[in-house]
Structure formats: C-alpha cells, structure tokens
Amino acid sequence: MSAQRSETLSHKERLLRQGMEYFYAYGYHGTTIDALLEASGAPKGSFYHHFGSKEAFGKAVLNRYMQYQLNLLRKWVTGNPELATSEKLTGYFNEMVDRFIGSEFQRACLAGKFSTEVSATSESFRTQLGADMREWRKHLLSALEEGQERGDVRRDRQAGDLADAALALIQGAFVVALSSRDVESLAAISATIPLLVDAPAGSVSNTCRPDA
Template sequence: MVAAMKTNQRLDKRDLILAKGAEVMTRRGYHGAGVQEIVQAAGVPKGSFYHYFASKEDFAVQALQQVYEPRLQRYAQALANAALSPRQRIVAYYAELVEHFARQEKLEYHCFIGSLSFEMAELSPTLGAQVDAILQRSADILQQCLEQAQAAGELAADEDCANLASFVANAWQGALTRLKVSNSTRALDDFMLRLQRLLRA
C-alpha cells in the first residue's frame, strides 16, 4: 500500500512537471524555456526535473505525448459519433473549434506542437519524429472518417481519402498559423468554407 502511494506520488510529480513545463514551453518556445523556469512553474526543485527526464529534449518528447494523447482521443471520439453522419462529424468538429476562437475577446493561439515544429524539427530528429507521428495520427483519424463518408455516399467513390485527410490537416495547421500572425479569424472562416465544399457529395 505504501509502495503504491509512493509510486502515485512520483507519477503525480512527473505529470505536474510535464503539464506546467508544457505551458511554459508553449508560451516561450523550446529555446526560450529553461529548465529553471519549468521547475519554478511546477513548484519543484531542479533535481526533480533530472530525476524524471534525461534532458530538456527528453522532457519535450514526453510532454508532446502527454499533451496530445488526450487530444487525439477526443478527436477520434468526435469523428466516431454515431449520432451524426461522417461528413457532419468532421464539419461539426472544426466548426466548434472555429467558434471557440471567435468567442475570444483577444485572439490568442499558442501551439505547443507548432512551436516545436518550427524551432526543433531540423535540430532534433527525435523531436521531429515525435511531432510528425502525432500529426500523422491526427490525419489517420480523419482518413478513417473520410472513408466512412465515402462508403456512405457522402464523398465520390474515386476520392483519395488519404490525400484529402493530409490536405485538410495541413490546411488547418496553416489556418492556425495565420490566426496567430494576423489576429483575425478570417483564415479559419476560409478554411471552413473550403472544407464544406470539399466534403460535398
């Protein structure tokens, strides 16, 4: 019982460092976020960081997994919602995200995976591979839903669902980048208009 409690405490501390550190790294970028700033945000001594992570790069790899695993699960659940048709699931999911940004008084978008992509993909093959794997899993989830839409007659029989999933996923990332630099939801609105047209039967 005591051993189990100690194990849970260790996991809780690791999760705390990952959560708080990911927030710091999202705001400041990989290079702008030092280990000292990460442990201060988590309220733990610096030695705790190196107890759980071999390096800042190791931390970033694990943080990516912690941040995006639940997001990918939510994405998969939304695109498997049997109450809606496959096409409706996709459109509704992205429409909800666009509405989320539109409701903000001050448009802000800080993307953990986007920041690491720009800063570290070339400098760290390990981080680059992790980022690519997460983005590919997202595209794979979308592809499965597109294939269901195709089977239901909501997409043309000759549509390349893998290519379409890749295009939509990349277009969404690009729209989010424009959101960040332009402080306007116009790119997201354009994305939604084009997505709806792409998914017409």
C-alpha cells in the same frame, strides 16, 4: 497553476502542465528548465528523474498534447454518429478554434508550433513529430474512408488525398492565425471543410442503391 491545485499534484504532473503552458506562451527555446521549476514548484531532481533532459521533457509534453488532440478527434468522429463526416470534422476544427480564441490566441496547435521551431534542428524531435502527424492523418483517413462507404464523402478523390489536405488545412490555419489573429480566416477554413469533403448532392442516395 494555482498553489492550492498544484499541492495535490505529483511533481511530474506539475511539470507537464507547466510545460504545456510555457511551451505555448514562450516556445520551446524560450522556455528554460529553471523557469519551469520555479513556476511548478518541483525540485530539479524530480525533473531529471522523470525526464532526464529538456528534449525528453518536450517530447513528453508533445505526447500528452497529441493524446488530447486524438481524443478530441475521436470524440467528434465516433461520438456523433448522426452527423455527416464533414460536420464531424468541422465540429472538431471549430472546437480547436474556440479553445484557441479562448486562450487569447495562444493555444493553437502545439505539434505545429514544435514543427516550425525544433524539427529542423533536432532529428529525434522531427522523428516523433513525423510519427505524430502520421497518426493524426490515420485517424482522419479512417473517418473519411468510413464516410466514403456511407456515401457522404466524395469519391472522385482518394481518401488519403483528402486526409492529407484536411490535415494541411488545419495545420496551416493555425500557423497563419498565430500571427494574424484573424477570426474570419478561421471561419473561412471551417466553411471550406465541407467543400473539400462532401459528396456531390444526390450521390448519397445513388450509392445506397447499387442498381441505380
């Protein structure tokens, strides 16, 4: 964060932005409060006034990340009515991939990163992560149910099963890519989303004609 930009931000905002950067770079356990304070220029009193503890701060950063993630998904699902459902979900995933590669393979999925690092040792973190994943799944489910009604999403599987599979596919892709940095594996996941979601050829026209 540049000094010029940080001067215009509140202490709370500086801390949240620095926390996002450091949690991606160093993980939850590798990030210290002292390092956050030094990098953000915020006083220690502001940190404890706004957050109270490192765990509460981590959950605040996670909440901000999930807001970003769900807004991105909504942008693709509701902002592109001309696209088929699989195209919306593929576009969403590809934008995540572009951000990940553009960050030199640092900014994958913060929820996934926290899930593997802290959910086993912090019940309150695990509870929030579980709620976040359910909310993420709910948004995917809504898009898939709408696609089934429109006829471009397969109907031989429940929309809930497809939502579970899509979320696991996205999460797993970035967990693997964090260590492998394999762009081709991410491209393979992108190509797999339509195979998971799309209705068989010809089924769209049939669902549009109930008497067919």
